[in-house]
Amino acid sequence: MSVQSPRRPDLTKTAVDELSVHHHEHAMYDLVIEELQGRRIRIGDHWLTDFASCNYLGLDLDEQVIASIEPAVRRWGTHPSWSRFVGNPRPYMDIEDRLTELLGAPDTLVLPTITHIHLSVLPVLAAQGQLFMDARAHRTIYDGCHVAVGAGAKLIPYRHHDLEHLRAKLRAAPVSGPRVIVTDGVNSMTGNMPLLPELAALAREYDALLYVDDAHGFGVIGERTPDETSDYGSRGNSIVRHYDETYDNVVLVGGFSKAYSSLLAFLALPTALKERLKVATSPYIYSGPSPVASLATVLAGFDVNAERGDQLRLQVHQLTHTVLDHLTKLGIGTSNTSGLPIIQIPAADPDDLPALWQSLFDHGVYTTAAAYPVVPRKEVGLRFQLTAANTSAEIDELCTVLTAHAHRFKAAA
Ligand SMILES: Cc1ncc(COP(=O)(O)O)c(C=O)c1O
Incomplete structure (x- = not known):
């Protein structure tokens, strides 16, 4: 699916306006997510796996956290x-x-x-x-x-x-x-x-x-x-x-x-x-x-963190290292040297970013476009975030899609 905005403002090439070009002329930002099932999301009629979420521990989908909201709202009102x-x-x-x-x-x-x-x-x-x-x-x-x-x-x-x-x-x-x-x-x-x-x-x-x-x-x-x-x-x-x-x-x-x-x-x-x-x-x-719902989910998050947090972090660690090891095998470069679940992969050609992002989208992978000026030109590329709510099957699919696009990413130094 390709989303084209009808708005075509007169843009000059200052740094901020470059981001505006991406916003107005390419599909990469400001998309409407219609539905969510686990880390699967629907945009228009297209289902994708979400690798743009910062919900690292997967608490947004955690039953214990979700269940904490209603009693708190009954007690304190919504806000x-x-x-x-x-x-x-x-x-x-x-x-x-x-x-x-x-x-x-x-x-x-x-x-x-x-x-x-x-x-x-x-x-x-x-x-x-x-x-x-x-x-x-x-x-x-x-x-x-x-x-x-x-x-x-x-x-x-x-x-x-x-x-x-x-x-x-x-x-x-x-x-x-x-x-x-x-x-x-x-x-x-x-x-x-x-x-x-x-x-x-x-x-x-x-x-x-x-x-x-x-x-x-x-x-x-x-x-x-x-x-x-x-x-x-x-x-x-x-x-x-x-x-x-x-x-x-x-x-x-x-x-x-x-x-x-x-x-x-x-x-x-x-x-x-x-x-x-x-x-x-x-x-x-x-x-x-x-909102009260957030105060409740923070407190429930502390409980989950104490009971299962280190297990959730281990899951994120394992998923992240599966992707990092795969990049190494493919010879693709990434700025990530920490092993933490934010993996930025520069494009071989910065001007290819919109088409590269779109191709991953078409292959069911939702990712963040790291465009100039958000990152320096030499780092323009895609950013993937992994969370404890991603499944191993989703990570395998991501690795398959990365393999198919390997030539469009910058090689490891
Ligand atoms: C480093 C950093 N600081 C601050 C923020 C914004 O945080 P908040 O949503 O709490 O304002 C972000 C979110 O992208 C971030 O990455």
Whole structure:
């Protein structure tokens, strides 16, 4: 099936407009999903397997999680329309208590989304000081930094993953006001991790705060233990614990909208900062809160995580490694060196992306097109995400389709 939009705006070739071309002229974005059965989805009359979902633990389809919603809604209604500042239904307190324990953090604060957090918290942390931002930080981090700049902070980007460049920038910048180093945790495009211990050490050395967005790591990676089911670690308690780091000079941001399939996000932070943010950030004071269904599925997600989380992570690990091993066998390149369930595969020819995406679609594989400027031109390609709800049969089908398209992907270096 090919979906062509009737809209053909006059587009110029700026970076953002290139994405707009993909949006308007190709079928790759903004599609309507009519129906869902497990990880099978129907678009128009075409059934596909979904490899674009971030529901890494498969909790969106988990019966225990689904069953948690009705009793909570019967008790609290569909939506607490108080902002958190006005009134907190008890589940908020339960979520923060359990999350603080899971993360081993000094304290936690939950707000509706990570996007809300970046936009409202980065300006408070940076004030009239400096933001040292990884140049490949997620778009929502960028946006938060730009709000902070509007409020008087100075933005100082450093080259992606380049500690010496960051150190040079920290050394060169005159100390005036707070300093915040801003980075992704598990990268949403490459699936790889930042040099977290080194970044934390630099933050401590230069009296800065390290602010990490681990949207994709929370629920997937966790503390290393002798009885861990895989090298993802145990408990899914995110990147700080995965590296056995402390929260000194570190603010961890994460979300429930990926591995926990719920609309809610969090900061792990000192209690004094939490109390300040309660009176300084509009999402706490004014925003409509997460729906009760999401508060319920977060709490049920904690139960599932405690009871079966490491087993689910093992499943994702095995499915991911089946695909990665297959790519190695085919000689196809991927930026993924971590083994985490985000597998980006660059196209041999970036201009082939729409046709390549369409061909996989026609073969029943639904994937995310990683187009420029979302990724650098040399990385333009397809991104596949694996979840515990994918079946082995679906992974086998994916491998067959990848084999048939091998010549259209960039060869491994
Ligand atoms: C790294 C990263 N941060 C933030 C977000 C947005 O999270 P939220 O939906 O909680 O605003 C995403 C989602 O794509 C992401 O990948």
